Amino acid sequence: MKPELKNQYEARARIIKAIAHPSRLFIIEELEKKERCVQELTDMIGSDMSTVSKHLSVLKNAGIIGDRKTGTSIFYYLKTPCILNFLGCIEDVMTINLKQQGDVLKLCRRKG
Amino acid sequence: MKPELKNQYEARARIIKAIAHPSRLFIIEELEKKERCVQELTDMIGSDMSTVSKHLSVLKNAGIIGDRKTGTSIFYYLKTPCILNFLGCIEDVMTINLKQQGDVLKLCRRKG
DNA sequence: TGCTTATTTGGCAATTTAGCCAAACATGGG
DNA sequence: CCCATGTTTGGCTAAATTGCCAAATAAGCA
Numbered sequence: 401m402k403p404e405l406k407n408q409y410e411a412r413a414r415i416i417k418a419i420a421h422p423s424r425l426f427i428i429e430e431l432e433k434k435e436r437c438v439q440e441l442t443d444m445i446g447s448d449m450s451t452v453s454k455h456l457s458v459l460k461n462a463g464i465i466g467d468r469k470t471g472t473s474i475f476y477y478l479k480t481p482c483i484l485n486f487l488g489c490i491e492d493v494m495t496i497n498l499k500q501q502g503d504v505l506k507l508c509r510r511k512g
Numbered sequence: 513m514k515p516e517l518k519n520q521y522e523a524r525a526r527i528i529k530a531i532a533h534p535s536r537l538f539i540i541e542e543l544e545k546k547e548r549c550v551q552e553l554t555d556m557i558g559s560d561m562s563t564v565s566k567h568l569s570v571l572k573n574a575g576i577i578g579d580r581k582t583g584t585s586i587f588y589y590l591k592t593p594c595i596l597n598f599l600g601c602i603e604d605v606m607t608i609n610l611k612q613q614g615d616v617l618k619l620c621r622r623k624g
Numbered sequence: 625t626g627c628t629t630a631t632t633t634g635g636c637a638a639t640t641t642a643g644c645c646a647a648a649c650a651t652g653g654g
Numbered sequence: 655c656c657c658a659t660g661t662t663t664g665g666c667t668a669a670a671t672t673g674c675c676a677a678a679t680a681a682g683c684a
Binding site for chain 1: 671672673674675676680681682
Binding site for chain 2: 401406409410411412413415416417419420421422423424425426444445446462463464479480482483485486487488489490491492493494496497500
């Protein structure tokens with residue numbers, strides 16, 4: 401693979417990697433509804449605030465979310481709502497997987 | 513976060529994680545064009561065949577690709593083409609990021 | 625200035641991931 | 655059966671990721 405093409409794929413992988421975490425998926429969906437500060441998200445997720453803060457910085461570095469300072473709070477918002485379309489496709493993958501696992505199960509029952 | 517909801521997010525994150533690698537992104541796009549065997553993909557990517565084989569098994573376990581045995585070769589194919597729509601969104605994120613970096617640059621020049 | 629609230633950063637241990645090599649496994653042909 | 659071809663698996667090391675705690679930073683207010 402040519403280095404130039406490889407860079408392209410690496411850049412895309414970096415962004416996808418930023419999405420690929422349960423808490424970060426939750427944050428993305430939550431921020432689609434409304435902007436939120438670190439403490440609110442921390443309460444919802446239930447891990448340490450420093451952990452949530454780091455997740456937010458991962459998403460921010462990837463360019464997926466932005467932030468806005470108000471007083472002592474920092475509100476985060478979703479910059480690219482198209483991310484959510486993509487999440488729909490992930491649901492499709494999961495549905496197909498479930499269906500196929502079901503088929504295998506049926507087959508086993510028929511044989512047994 | 514409730515354990516049940518957490519499982520949902522973990523399941524989705526697992527699938528996205530499977531996509532989040534340069535070589536695996538390449539494989540997905542290549543398989544959309546036509547099905548391919550391990551050796552063909554190995555030649556295109558340029559890493560060890562065992563490495564490519566492992567990438568393929570990651571994608572297969574995630575339910576994104578399937579395989580078909582023919583003689584001594586195993587051909588892999590894309591099971592869920594909707595994955596590609598999602599990749600379009602990643603492009604959008606990258607474009608926005610580039611644009612904003614450009615704006616910052618312009619601002620610096622204006623000030624300097 | 626000192627206090628409180630909100631958030632980030634540094635550091636550390638545990639876990640996961642990546643990629644190479646060598647060895648094992650499968651399949652078709654002589 | 656033995657060999658060649660195509661693929662996967664095991665083992666290993668290096669690197670990245672995660673999450674917690676404690677400490678540092680920032681901003682508003684008495």
